[in-house]
Amino acid sequence: MSALLRGRQDVQTLQRTFGNRAVGATVQRLIHLEDKKLDLAADDALARVLPFLNFTSFEAGDYKALHEALLGLDKDNKSFESLADLASGLRTLMDAPKGAKSLTVLPQIMTILSLDDFEKMVTKFKIPASDQQVLAGQIRENAKFVWGTYKEVQSMMEATGKKKPTAESIMRFFTASMRKFSSMVVQDSMELFGHRLGGDIPIAVLMAGSGAREEMFPGSDLDLAVLTDTKKENTEKLFEFTKLIESRLSATMQYITVQLNLTKDVGLAPDTGVFGFAHTPELLAAKTVGMQNVAQDAAVVHVGEGGEKLPERFFQARDEATAPKQALGELKDRLVEFGTPQIKARIDIKKDFLRLPTLVLRELATFFQLKSTNSFDRVRELVSTKQLDGGLGGSLIDALEVISRIRIRLHLHHKSEFDEAAFDESGKKATTDYVLSKEEQSGLQKASDTLARFHEACMNFVASGGTEGLAPSKAKSKWNIFG
Numbered sequence: 001m002s003a004l005l006r007g008r009q010d011v012q013t014l015q016r017t018f019g020n021r022a023v024g025a026t027v028q029r030l031i032h033l034e035d036k037k038l039d040l041a042a043d044d045a046l047a048r049v050l051p052f053l054n055f056t057s058f059e060a061g062d063y064k065a066l067h068e069a070l071l072g073l074d075k076d077n078k079s080f081e082s083l084a085d086l087a088s089g090l091r092t093l094m095d096a097p098k099g100a101k102s103l104t105v106l107p108q109i110m111t112i113l114s115l116d117d118f119e120k121m122v123t124k125f126k127i128p129a130s131d132q133q134v135l136a137g138q139i140r141e142n143a144k145f146v147w148g149t150y151k152e153v154q155s156m157m158e159a160t161g162k163k164k165p166t167a168e169s170i171m172r173f174f175t176a177s178m179r180k181f182s183s184m185v186v187q188d189s190m191e192l193f194g195h196r197l198g199g200d201i202p203i204a205v206l207m208a209g210s211g212a213r214e215e216m217f218p219g220s221d222l223d224l225a226v227l228t229d230t231k232k233e234n235t236e237k238l239f240e241f242t243k244l245i246e247s248r249l250s251a252t253m254q255y256i257t258v259q260l261n262l263t264k265d266v267g268l269a270p271d272t273g274v275f276g277f278a279h280t281p282e283l284l285a286a287k288t289v290g291m292q293n294v295a296q297d298a299a300v301v302h303v304g305e306g307g308e309k310l311p312e313r314f315f316q317a318r319d320e321a322t323a324p325k326q327a328l329g330e331l332k333d334r335l336v337e338f339g340t341p342q343i344k345a346r347i348d349i350k351k352d353f354l355r356l357p358t359l360v361l362r363e364l365a366t367f368f369q370l371k372s373t374n375s376f377d378r379v380r381e382l383v384s385t386k387q388l389d390g391g392l393g394g395s396l397i398d399a400l401e402v403i404s405r406i407r408i409r410l411h412l413h414h415k416s417e418f419d420e421a422a423f424d425e426s427g428k429k430a431t432t433d434y435v436l437s438k439e440e441q442s443g444l445q446k447a448s449d450t451l452a453r454f455h456e457a458c459m460n461f462v463a464s465g466g467t468e469g470l471a472p473s474k475a476k477s478k479w480n481i482f483g
Contacts, residue, residue: 031070031086032079042067042074045086051113051122051132052087052104062094062103069093084110105133112136117254121247125240131192138188139252142181147256149177150266153218154412157405167404168376175216178268179207182224183302185252189245190304196244197237201230202306206314208274212297214374215358217407219267219417222249225275225284225298227310232279242272264416281310285317297362299373324466327366332462334359340455341448345427349407350419353444356451357400360458367466376400388470389457396454399447406444410434 030039040048046066053066069090080086087110091103104110112118113136122132153174156165165173186205208223210216226242228234249270257265275298278284288298298318300311338356347353361378364370368387372378379396382388410421413434422428422435423444436444460469 030077031073032077033082033086034079035082042070045070045074047129049083049086049090050129051136052083052110053090054103054105056130056133065094066090082114084114105136108140109133109136111258112139112251112255115251115254115258117247117251121244121251124247125193125244134192135248138192139248139255142185142188142252143255143259145177145181145184146252146268147259149174149181150218152177153408157408157412167401167408170408171216171404172214172374174218175211175214178211178216178220178222179299179301182207182211182222185245185249186302186304189241189248193241193244197241198234200306201228201234201238202310203228203238203302203304204300204307204310205302206275206298206311207301208298210297211301212299212373213358214299215404217267217404217411217417219411219414221417222268222270223274224270224272224301225288226272226277227281227284227307227314229280229307229310229313235277235279238279239273239277242277246270246272260415262415266415267411267417269417281314282317285314286321288318289321297373322366324367324369327363328462328466331360331363331367331458334363335455335458335462338455340452343423343445343448345423346429347421347423347427347444348419349403349410349421353403353447353451354407357396357403357454360454364458364470382470386471389472392450392453392457392470395446395450399450399454402440402443402447406436406440409440 030041031045032039058066072093073086073089078089080089087104094103105113113132118136118139121127127135153170156170156173159165182205190203204227206212206225206227208225210220211223224242224245226238228238230238249268249272253265253268253270260266275284275288278287298315303311334356338359341353341356344352358375361375364382364387365372365378368382368385370378370381370385372381376397379388379393379400383390383393406421407419410419411417414432420433422433423441425435427433428435457469461467463469
């Protein structure tokens with residue numbers, strides 16, 4: 001018998017032991033929890049404190065002792081700081097040679113069980129005590145993996161000389177780790193809560209945006225989308241399941257924030273419905289076309305049993321619905337939207353410098369039907385296929401490298417997704433502001449000049465109907481979609 005099933009049966013045993021006893025009616029006093037401003041009768045306190053106890057190893061004597069201890073606290077109208085404090089108090093009251101050390105779960109698990117996001121999750125989705133303990137253990141391991149990745153990125157950024165990695169390689173490493181993390185979370189959730197889907201519903205999970213492009217930063221959002229092929233009426237169940245995954249991701253990041261004594265989340269804000277929801281891959285693909293920054297950027301991070309063909313169907317339907325003519329129109333919109341980058345005393349590295357090349361390259365990739373999904377690789381493919389001038393392409397890669405490195409530095413400095421910086425001391429507003437170094441200032445100025453050239457070349461390209469402007473010797477007839 002699995003530990004999880006055994007735990008669920010133990011919960012049922014405990015409920016049978018106390019469920020028919022009108023504990024609240026017998027004793028009129030209450031147990032007070034200071035942090036929640038709650039007054040609980042013994043039976044209510046039992047339901048709430050149960051996840052904090054190693055009840056799966058209880059014997060009949062332990063159940064009886066727990067019941068008596070709670071009744072005693074109820075009679076004395078005891079007050080506790082939190083449920084974790086109550087659990088620790090019970091451990092003291094029930095101190096016995098066998099049970100003293102094993103009564104409560106590990107302190108780290110208690111911390112997770114006490115998180116606001118965790119409590120909201122278990123309340124909203126009605127997660128039983130045994131599953132709460134398993135889930136808290138999974139979150140603890142997930143958090144260790146994520147924070148280990150963050151520390152590795154920090155180490156990579158501190159490297160010097162020949163060991164100094166490029167910003168491009170750091171983003172690829174971080175993205176690969178976050179894809180693995182996402183797959184772990186989905187797999188664990190399927191094992192623990194898959195029964196809530198009510199049958200064998202095939203699923204696959206995509207990562208969108210920067211995660212699809214292998215360009216995730218330490219503070220990036222975690223944008224996910226679920227593919228399925230099921231009856232339309234099952235979409236609601238799938239929606240609830242994805243929101244459960246989203247809630248556990250939020251709790252994971254909150255745990256990291258608490259452990260590091262931070263005032264704000266470190267990043268990876270989850271969205272498990274970035275494409276919306278549909279009951280077939282084809283319908284979902286149709287919804288994504290035209291969505292800014294997501295339609296062409298998607299990568300597979302998890303495939304469940306029976307879902308092996310879902311990604312292929314999604315990408316085929318998406319590609320069939322995306323035309324070069326449409327991409328040229330989107331390209332013009334992006335160029336007008338972002339304009340030419342300007343160096344100011346205070347900058348937003350994402351809005352002012354990163355969005356333009358990322359989204360323009362995405363539209364060019366669609367127009368020329370490139371195979372590459374990463375921005376750096378898209379530049380290389382454009383140059384290798386002679387669609388982009390080699391000199392401009394090389395400068396553009398250098399610009400992306402400078403901009404990306406500054407953004408990684410900003411996220412590590414603030415330990416969150418914060419993209420504003422002072423270009424020099426004149427732009428500094430707070431002591432916590434990041435001020436660009438002389439090297440970064442020089443690099444960003446060159447990058448700005450390159451982006452201005454790239455912007456002008458792309459505007460000429462659009463004006464020509466997609467025939468010229470990017471490369472000096474391009475054949476005019478090949479891509480002239482307006483004839």
